[in-house]
Amino acid sequence: MINQIREATDYLKRHGVTSPEVGVILGTGLNNKFVEKIKNPVIINYNSIPHFPISTVEFHKGKLIYGDVKGKKVLAMQGRFHYYEGYSMQQITLPVRVMKLLGVQYLLISNAAGNLNLKWKKGQLMLLEDHINLQPDNPLRGPNVEIFGPRFPDMSQPYSKKLNNRLIKIAKQRKIKLNQGVYVAVMGPNLETRAEYRFLGRIGADAVGMSTVPEVLVANHMGLPCCAISVLTDDCDPDNLKPVVLSDIIAIAGKTEGKLTELYVELIASL
Numbered sequence: 593m594i595n596q597i598r599e600a601t602d603y604l605k606r607h608g609v610t611s612p613e614v615g616v617i618l619g620t621g622l623n624n625k626f627v628e629k630i631k632n633p634v635i636i637n638y639n640s641i642p643h644f645p646i647s648t649v650e651f652h653k654g655k656l657i658y659g660d661v662k663g664k665k666v667l668a669m670q671g672r673f674h675y676y677e678g679y680s681m682q683q684i685t686l687p688v689r690v691m692k693l694l695g696v697q698y699l700l701i702s703n704a705a706g707n708l709n710l711k712w713k714k715g716q717l718m719l720l721e722d723h724i725n726l727q728p729d730n731p732l733r734g735p736n737v738e739i740f741g742p743r744f745p746d747m748s749q750p751y752s753k754k755l756n757n758r759l760i761k762i763a764k765q766r767k768i769k770l771n772q773g774v775y776v777a778v779m780g781p782n783l784e785t786r787a788e789y790r791f792l793g794r795i796g797a798d799a800v801g802m803s804t805v806p807e808v809l810v811a812n813h814m815g816l817p818c819c820a821i822s823v824l825t826d827d828c829d830p831d832n833l834k835p836v837v838l839s840d841i842i843a844i845a846g847k848t849e850g851k852l853t854e855l856y857v858e859l860i861a862s863l
């Protein structure tokens with residue numbers, strides 16, 4: 593694994609990704625507007641990078657984009673990997689380790705998630721304040737690589753207070769509604785039953801999705817400050833549940849993408 597991470601890192605350095613400062617992971621339906629903000633882009637397809645998985649979900653593009661946003665060097669993943677695609681947890685988090693070795697100092701994550709909090713509505717954003725991990729595996733399982741981080745990484749503050757406080761301030765200034773809450777990660781790929789949504793709400797989650805937590809665990813392990821924003825794409829009210837299809841999720845994500853992009857671009861400017 594360490595050799596794979598080093599080979600991918602060396603390949604990217606040789607292909608122009610020399611000094612990224614901020615890493616960005618773009619989630620389902622959130623692939624376009626942020627990428628349009630990247631100036632002087634160097635574009636590298638995942639399938640040309642040694643040991644990079646290839647996104648198997650057809651609505652996820654599979655490209656790394658390196659360029660300038662507000663004077664900072666940004667490396668964005670247009671398309672992420674999910675455990676439900678069949679990859680191991682180590683494979684889906686390999687890009688985060690590569691970003692860290694390339695010199696990234698902050699990791700900004702996005703995802704599409706179901707809304708469990710009945711005070712909120714789909715189409716709104718949620719800043720992750722904390723998470724619950726219900727995925728059946730963990731990227732840190734196995735022998736610990738001490739040069740990356742400790743055996744038992746602390747999780748008392750998985751999302752950077754500094755980044756979150758800045759995002760809250762930017763959202764206020766720009767009149768963007770930014771809820772704060774707890775994200776629960778499940779394996780997927782099925783959406784949840786009514787009983788499962790009820791359960792997830794009761795254990796303290798405000799939003800549910802199939803990603804993000806593996807990347808956050810690896811970022812914390814390596815001491816890489818991170819933040820994450822969910823686009824709430826569907827309302828998960830167990831007493832009033834409507835069928836949800838992927839095209840609805842992608843449509844809502846697409847509509848909300850502009851606000852998320854504005855928050856992340858301004859956050860990058862402030863770093």
Ligand code: HPA
Nearest residue numbers: 704705706783800801802
């Ligand atoms: N459940 C799990 N993942 C999701 C959902 C959901 O309702 N919506 C978007 N991603």
